[in-house]
Amino acid sequence: MPSGRVHEAINLSVLGLGSAAYLAMKESVGVEDPVALAFAASYCIGTFLITPDLDLAEQGVRAKGRWGLLGWLWVPYGLMFSHRGLSHTWLVGPLTRLAYLALLGTALFWAGDGLLRYLGVSLNLQGRIAVPPQEILWAAAIGYYASQWLHLVADGMWPDFPRRPRRLRR
Ligand SMILES: [Zn+2]
Structure with missing residues (x-):
């Protein structure tokens, strides 16, 4: 089974081919640049930072390392999900990580907000959080899912095949 490095290489190759095709046929596909960028950015996040193999975060995995000092935040996720179990399913798996x-x-927001209140600082975020346009959100969702599905395909897991118990693999 592919290692983290191989997964990244596969995902990047497909993104490269897709980008080349997009640039070549840009006029006819009718997708605007911001939408394509949202797709690519989200796809990269799903390739480097939020991967199905975070179900091994209680050990060391490449994606966890990419979070730097914040990598330990994924340890509970790794403990909750068995490797290549629910985390490696097509629809629910990517959602578990989100x-x-x-x-x-x-939790961090409430903790931070509570602390600031305690210190007498008021944080008024009303109206400051802008929601991106719908097509950007869709592109980001599709980009994220595409990166996760490519990982699953590289792992040899297809949506219709019943999962058989396998040796511990990444
Ligand atoms: Zn995997």
Whole structure:
């Protein structure tokens, strides 16, 4: 099974080919640059930072290392999900990582907000968080999923095939 490095190389090669095709046929595909960029950025995040193999974050994995000092934040995720289990499914798997990040972000936000309140500092974020246009959000979602699915395909996992127990692999 591919190592983290091989997964990254496969994902980047496909992104390179896709980008070349996009640039060559840009006029006819009718996708605007910001949308294509949102796709590519999200795809890269899914390739380097938020990968299915974070289910091994209790050990050392490449994606965890890329988070630097924040890598330990993924350890509970690694402990919660068995390797190549739910984390490596096609629809729910990628969502588990987003939900985990959202929970973590919310917890950190509340903790930070509580601390600031305690210190008497008020943080008024009302109206300061702008939601990107819908096509940007869709492109980002598709980019993220594409990166995750490519990982699963490289792992030999297809949506319709029943998963068989395998040796511990990345
Ligand atoms: Zn994997």
